[in-house]
Amino acid sequence: MSKINDLIETLCPEGVPFKKLGEIGSFYGGLTGKSKEDFKDGNAVFITYMNVFSNIELKTDVTDRVRVGENEKQNTVQYGDVLFTGSSETPDECGMSSVLTTHTDEKLYLNSFCFGYRFDDPEMFLPGFTKHLFRSDDLRYQITRTASGVTRFNVSKKKMEDVRVPVPPLKVQREIVRVLDDFTLLSAELSAELSARRKQYEYYRNEMLTFDTSIPKIPLNNVTNGISSGKNKERLDDGKYPVYGSTGIISQTNTPVYDWQQILVARVGANAGFVHLAEGQYDVSDNTLIVDVKKEHSLKYVYYLLQNMNLNQYAKGGGQPLITAGDLKKMSVPMPKREVQDRIVNVLDNFDAICSDLNIGLPAEINARQKQYEYYRDLLLTFVETGKTILTDRQTDRQTDRQTDRQTDRA
Numbered sequence: 287m288s289k290i291n292d293l294i295e296t297l298c299p300e301g302v303p304f305k306k307l308g309e310i311g312s313f314y315g316g317l318t319g320k321s322k323e324d325f326k327d328g329n330a331v332f333i334t335y336m337n338v339f340s341n342i343e344l345k346t347d348v349t350d351r352v353r354v355g356e357n358e359k360q361n362t363v364q365y366g367d368v369l370f371t372g373s374s375e376t377p378d379e380c381g382m383s384s385v386l387t388t389h390t391d392e393k394l395y396l397n398s399f400c401f402g403y404r405f406d407d408p409e410m411f412l413p414g415f416t417k418h419l420f421r422s423d424d425l426r427y428q429i430t431r432t433a434s435g436v437t438r439f440n441v442s443k444k445k446m447e448d449v450r451v452p453v454p455p456l457k458v459q460r461e462i463v464r465v466l467d468d469f470t471l472l473s474a475e476l477s478a479e480l481s482a483r484r485k486q487y488e489y490y491r492n493e494m495l496t497f498d499t500s501i502p503k504i505p506l507n508n509v510t511n512g513i514s515s516g517k518n519k520e521r522l523d524d525g526k527y528p529v530y531g532s533t534g535i536i537s538q539t540n541t542p543v544y545d546w547q548q549i550l551v552a553r554v555g556a557n558a559g560f561v562h563l564a565e566g567q568y569d570v571s572d573n574t575l576i577v578d579v580k581k582e583h584s585l586k587y588v589y590y591l592l593q594n595m596n597l598n599q600y601a602k603g604g605g606q607p608l609i610t611a612g613d614l615k616k617m618s619v620p621m622p623k624r625e626v627q628d629r630i631v632n633v634l635d636n637f638d639a640i641c642s643d644l645n646i647g648l649p650a651e652i653n654a655r656q657k658q659y660e661y662y663r664d665l666l667l668t669f670v671e672t673g674k675t676i677l678t679d680r681q682t683d684r685q686t687d688r689q690t691d692r693q694t695d696r697a
Contacts, residue, residue: 290461290666297455302669308447311405314361316396320352322602328352333396336556338369338384342417342470346390354395361402363394366413368403368420370429373440375531375573381429381441383420387413399555401443415459418466419451423664436521437572452669462666469659473652480648487637488594494630495594497620507615509588511578514611515553516570518543530564531571532557542567549577549589551597551609558607559597563589575611587627590634591619 294302307313317332325332328351337345344363354360363369363386371382386394396402405411411419419425432445454462507513518529518539525538532552545567552560553575570576577592579585595617601607621627642649 290458290465293455293458293461297458302452302454302458304450304452304669306447307403307449307451310407310410310451310453311403313443313446314402314404316398316400316402317352317360318398320398324353325351328354330354331392331394333363333369333394333400334556335371335397335399338400339371339379339382339556341384342421343388344369344384344386346386346388346392346394352395354393360395363396363402364404365389366405366408366411366416368416369396370401370403370441370446372399372401373435373438374433375438375571376536377430377433377435377439380433380439381426381446383417383429385413385417385420387417401441403446409456410453412456412459412463414463414467418463418663419667421663422667423660424668425449425451437518452667454669465666466659466663469655469662473655473659476648476652476655480652483640483648487640490637491590491594491634494633495591495620497622501620501622503618503620505615506577506588506617506619509580509583509619509621511580513575513577513614516572516574516576518569518571520569528564528566528568529571530562530568530574532573533560534562536571539569541569543569544576547585549579549585549592551575551577551592551614553610554608556607557598558601558609559599561589561592561597575609575614577614582624583621584624584627584631586631586635588619590631595619 330352331346331348332350332352333344333348334350337348337350365386365388367386369384369386371380374380374382420429428449429441429446432442432449433439434442516530520539520541521529521537522539523537525540527539527542528535529537529539530550531537532550532555544564547563547565550562550564550570551574552558554573564570564576577588579588597609597614598607600613600617601609640647
């Protein structure tokens, strides 16, 4: 850390300049004019929404393909470009960023639910620096402020032009990258170990949920009281009860609709097919399917069955994948006797805790390392603007500003 301080004192003792994105680069859109058929047998690499959402460094070793004609005019992603997700169920998940940090000779096309940004001067920023910068607390705050919507929030590229970024000297950027990459390397090693453990868990889960022909398969619809979409309309910042979306709690409400445990399946988007549970008093968004299991069957058994089926593979559509209630109702599932279901659930609950519980083992260690990385990332990427004095309690000031903004929005 001392080396970074020395560099800042030497190269920018008066602070660093801040620039609006609209002043130093331009935005571009993803694929246009594509049908579902274009994504079935493609001839070019296609960058998915989830690839951008989940990775600060864009993954290029992917199998997602799209058909693009030889003379077709489409935007392609270039080295150093920053990619953003365009919409989400919550403003906090809008505008998630990923950066192409490696050179590639292969053309990369971007899905229509994301958009890209390219700097006019490719020497202004190191891609390794911007991958951390655009996920920092200050930048995420500015980006989420550009999103608007009710049940689905969309980022405004026009408003994104006013997002301000610090432009430190390249030597400062390079040293910050070195420090932050060390943190992410350790997290990556732990994540790889956890991934291996999860694969082992998935193998045993599949073994336990694979039956011979003596166990009957019946339509999922016959196992449930019904499968339907949520219909939530009220979303509050300070409601008493949670609103569940495609991957978890996305908001609050004061008017809960359900008060019993149910299985939820993401209906639309990159997470289509994701399976999770809702319990207590709650409501459910219209982007989510509700699977209400009959009492004579084990809800957790059906939950593990649906997880094991990898429902995402049944999603239709390339740009915005979709799973319908009708699709789920027709799926056949093996249903052994209730006591067998309960024994399987007991074993899988223990496996699942080892792989997912943030309070124990590797998940807890990874969670702690992530928080440590985020702390130093936000510390190192908080710069003093040229011509302004150093703030000794910048974090507190920023939180106060945000509370004021939120109160103003609600008013």
